[in-house]
Amino acid sequence: MSLVDSERRVLSGMRPTGPLHLGHYHGVLKSWTQLQHSYQCFFCIADLHALSVDQQVGARLGDAVLDVALDWLAAGVSPSSATLFVQSQVPEHAELHLLLSMACPLDWLQRLPSCPPNDALTYGRLGYPLLQAADILLYRAGLVPVGGDQLAHVAFARELAQRFNQHYGCEPDFEAKAEAAILKLGKKTGALYRRLRSAYQLEGDDEALNTARALLKEQQTITLGDRERLFGYLEGGARVLLPEPQALIGDTLRLPGLDGLPMSRSADNAIFLSDSPAVVEEKIQRIAVVADATGEAETCRVWQLRQAYAGAVNGEQIESGCRAAGGDCQTCKAALIETINAELAPLQARGAEYRDNPLLVQRILADGAERARSEARDTLVDVRQALGLNYR
Known part of the structure; x- marks a missing residue:
């Protein structure tokens, strides 16, 4: 294994x-x-x-x-x-x-x-x-x-x-197997493992625990079973059969739909990766503009969607331009259509080979x-x- x-x-x-x-x-x-x-x-x-x-x-x-x-x-x-x-x-x-x-x-x-x-x-x-x-x-x-x-x-x-x-x-002979696994690490590495284990168990040294884990990951001479035993032996008396997963949260963009709500297929407010340029244009053009023409960007769905594509630097420029336009969204819509179609073009070109x-x-x-x-x-x-x- x-x-x-x-x-x-x-x-x-x-x-x-x-x-x-x-x-x-x-x-x-x-x-x-x-x-x-x-x-x-x-x-x-x-x-x-x-x-x-x-x-x-x-x-x-x-x-x-x-x-x-x-x-x-x-x-x-x-x-x-x-x-x-x-x-x-x-x-x-x-x-x-x-x-x-x-x-x-x-x-x-x-x-x-x-x-x-x-x-x-x-x-x-x-x-x-x-x-x-x-x-x-x-x-x-x-x-x-x-x-x-x-x-x-x-x-x-x-x-x-x-x-x-x-x-x-908890294997019946877990401790004996763990001790045998330490010997397989070699004299120097095994001694270091024991010191780190003692530092964590007797003194609560979390840094020692992390160092011991990193040490075990570097070992290529022991089996997966022995490594799992030694991971478990660090903290107690159980073999780590199933590693504990952690959430990986990255910087993702939450894109609003055509109605300002989260984009969703069921809500009929989405632009699909397979939408043609003409379909993208039609969908953007039917987004309702600001009704009172006051230039209140926060209420404009076109601005909300375009801002999602804007970087932090030019987001304010987009907003000020939106306010200055007094609610006339055609220029903003044209820029948004161009941006989305430019983004989708390489995806659709790559996908054509597979669709065929x-x-x-x-x-x-x-x-x-x-x-x-x-x-x-x-x-x-x-x-x-x-x-x-x-x-x-």
Whole structure:
């Protein structure tokens, strides 16, 4: 089994709801295209999650999955730099979800903000955060790119990993195996590990803990199992079977829709990544201008959308120009149309190759699923063994 550096591994995903829009691009996809060059990234089309939210979505799932994959590729998410796959094509997601449910208290799910009212509650909907935790923990991902509305779910996954490790990471001969693993570090490194462990456990030295963790990450002569034992031995008496994920919050742009509300497909206020220049122009032109022509920029939807594209430096210039125009938005609309079409042009050019060759997209997803399954199987081997399910 290969060593996994959880802090260099990222897991993120989207439910397949159809073609993606500029809100998805600026809120998620642009950051993915950067992360894929610095981290080991797994990007999941979460079709099982789609079923838990909308029981009628099944008939549309095939087309929706393809739409999402096409837009990911058009945006620059690269199958040579990241692993792109469909959740249901990696059945280990469902298996880990089931196994984690044995350790998940019911009230942990009920207290989450996403818990629906009883009249809309199904087993799958209640377990949505648990399946999301399984998505993350299956790949031992240490980092999860999220917005503020998902922080509670990442915290839940972290607490679940802690609970699982405490319950099932305690091998009967854990201390003996950990001590044997220290010897494998070598005399000098092993002695340093012991000093750092003592400094943390006896003196509460957090810096010593962080130094010891960094030391273990550099070791290439010990197995993943031994390294997990030594991570656990630093803090207590349990092997770290499932690393605890942390939220990765970047600088993302929250793009308003054509009506000033958050851009959304269901609200019919979105500009899609596949919209032609003519469609973009038509959508921008039908945005209502300031009715009283007072030049109050804060109330103008055109200004709100254009400001989202402006840098901090020229944002004030846009606003002053808007006020000076006295509510005449045509010049501002023309500039916004030009900006959006210029942004979409390279995406659409890149996406054309894939749209004309859906078999290529299917092959990319199939290859990604196989790579994802290889990693997922390694995790399930350890989880099954910890649970005593290793007799087959």
